[in-house]
Amino acid sequence: MSERGLQITGLRANVQGNEILKGIDLTVEPGSVQALMGPNGSGKSTLAFSIAGHPSYEVSAGSVTLDGEEILGLAPDKRAKAGLFLSFQYPAAIPGVSVANFIRSARQSLHPDDLTPAKFRKLIFEQLDVLEMDAAFLSRYVNDGFSGGEKKRLEMLQLAMLAPKYAILDETDSGLDIDALGSVGASVDALRKSETGKETGFLIITHYPRILQHITADRVHIMLDGRIVKSGGPELAHEIEREGYDAIREQVAASVG
């Protein structure tokens, strides 16, 4: 298989013995933006963690391939090495490790020696500008004492610095004020227009459609109770905004019934 894309096929996953994902099929093509929407508890974050390889999420069936390579058996760092990035809804704090050192180590692990220290500095300062952050941010400890907005900005900074092939943004808009949301949108936008990021495929997981005003999705998928129940164009996000998830739930029930 040399088919390009992040391809999720028949994915089932359990958390503490409960099946949360009940067969997910979804493909993120290079350069495309797929939005995955759903109410709380529908399994969106479980999907993100299962793809990234969180040890508490047990995949029972299905496959996830990244440009043709099966990644489900790989350790999380090997999945990153294959080209996957996950922006966390609740990123962990790592006290005592500076943002600069953390990103440098990550970059070095993923793309060994491809940037001189000077180029690394130049790149990270450019990205700080896009995100409207100052240099002092780099010497703070990773997510330690960060506000919600700072945490999400750090996720975006890493996204830009690590140049993945496919990025999953899990509820990146949650807990953000309008300014922070604008910065996040600008950062993703800048990445998509850049030479390194124009081929990056995005899976944007969100409860609310508002982030999609900043990042336009090619396709929108609705997830309910561990299944994707409806897919469509960007207009589907507006439908959710107008009518909520209950309307979708009723449609699905009617079609099944």
Added chain:
Amino acid sequence: MSAKAETAIRGVGRASLDTLLERSGVGSISSQARYDALSRYEELPVRVAIRGGRTWKQDLEKLDLTDLAVGDDDAVEFGLEPSPAARRSGVTIERFSLARERHRDAFERAFGRAVDTRDDKFASLALAFARTGLFIDVPDGVVLDEPLDAGFQGRESAVFSYTLVSVGAGGRATVIERVRSESGTPLVCGIVEIVLAERAHLTYAVDQRAAATTRLIVTRRASLAADAQLEIACAELGGLHAVSRVRAVERAPGARVQTVALFFSDGAQHVDLESETIHAAGNTQSQTIVRSAGTDRGQGRYIGNIKILADAHGADASLRDDALLLSAGAHIDSVPALEIAANDVRAFHGATVGAISEEELFYAQTRGIPRAEAERMIALGFFEPAVSRFPTEALRDELRVALENKLGAKAV
């Protein structure tokens, strides 16, 4: 050296002390004081109970020193040449053994002001045999910007050391003491005495990286006059068994103490750390920060005491102690204790013992950082709140490298 072998001194009895003093003189401690101290060492029990019946984990009672190699050339001191700036300012840095002879007044003013060996077995032993060590005197009003960086390296016999640091009224200095040994050094038994006059400000750091075969028992005591300030930082990274005790007494109002300590027990290493801050006067402050880790079969224990005496109104004390376990065979005990006899004080203590969080590891891994490297990074970061409080960027970097090496040894 066959001559030395013929006359090797064994054990810490009266005959050994006789021979030692005959060969190299009494140095800075009178013969009477030495023999008295030796008697106390022989009579005093190993301190069995610290608090609530808890005993030293490292069974010092079983310590057999009868065959201990004791020499008159026990260690090499280094870093004793003061810089031109230090010399101009009138700062003294001298071998302890020559201090009384060469700097009698300054020595007499400070010696014995902070240390009381009357009820302390191993401090008495150190006093009886002390030969190695440093004497540092910063006169009244002298502010020395550059750090004094000195220490000693043990050789083939036991090291008995005494380091005396005295800072006069309004004086200010930074002292870094290095403790090193060779694989043949059986024991380092020492005293560090710190005497701070009114408004004196001392930053004192010890960087202990003795050989993995050496046992250490070091007692550090500080006394602070009014408005004096002490930042004491101890890195206990070496030794087979290291017993490290720090006590600071704030004798007058306005005194402030920050105690920082870190250790990392690996292999079969044991570290026993005890810190005690005594608030003996009102409006005194103290802050204690301890970070420790254990890996392999490493053992550690920390006892942290804060005592606020009855007259110490308005005292403000905090103690924070965190321990990280990196292997199933490692063990660290933590016993923080507050003893408060005054009203209207502020006192806080908190302690944690735990492993590296899986969520932190997973997060780092999703960034492409392999698990073993993520563990190293997180563990190194764990020490950072302690490391960052040591003086000088150069020393902080040395400590980071030393910690990394311990972590690296584990990853391989």
